[in-house]
Amino acid sequence: MPSDSKARSLREGERYVQLGKISLAINEYLKVVKEDPEDVLTLNTLGDLYLRLGKGDDAKRLFLQVAEIYTRNNFLLKAIAVYRKILIADPQ
Numbered sequence: 698m699p700s701d702s703k704a705r706s707l708r709e710g711e712r713y714v715q716l717g718k719i720s721l722a723i724n725e726y727l728k729v730v731k732e733d734p735e736d737v738l739t740l741n742t743l744g745d746l747y748l749r750l751g752k753g754d755d756a757k758r759l760f761l762q763v764a765e766i767y768t769r770n771n772f773l774l775k776a777i778a779v780y781r782k783i784l785i786a787d788p789q
Contacts, residue, residue: 703729715752737763744757744782753786760786 710725724744729739744759760783767776 699782703732710742714746719749722746734762735766737766740766741779744786748786756786757783 713722747756764779
């Protein structure tokens with residue numbers, strides 16, 4: 698995804714979040730991760746948005762992805778923080 702297109706999708710997603718249009722924001726952020734599946738910031742944001750919609754399973758799936766990327770890149774404290782978010786999404 699060209700950087701200007703990515704930046705536009707991120708801006709639009711942010712704008713939709715501010716307007717409370719979470720589903721539209723998710724669609725914009727999904728465009729970003731479709732082109733860059735290792736974009737941990739966007740994956741994490743998507744997980745948070747899914748939690749806001751009550752979609753814990755989707756949030757957990759994304760948070761696991763983020764934690765795995767952080768672990769693979771030796772950002773272990775960040776991985777632990779994301780695993781804590783997973784426990785919030787699914788205490789079991």
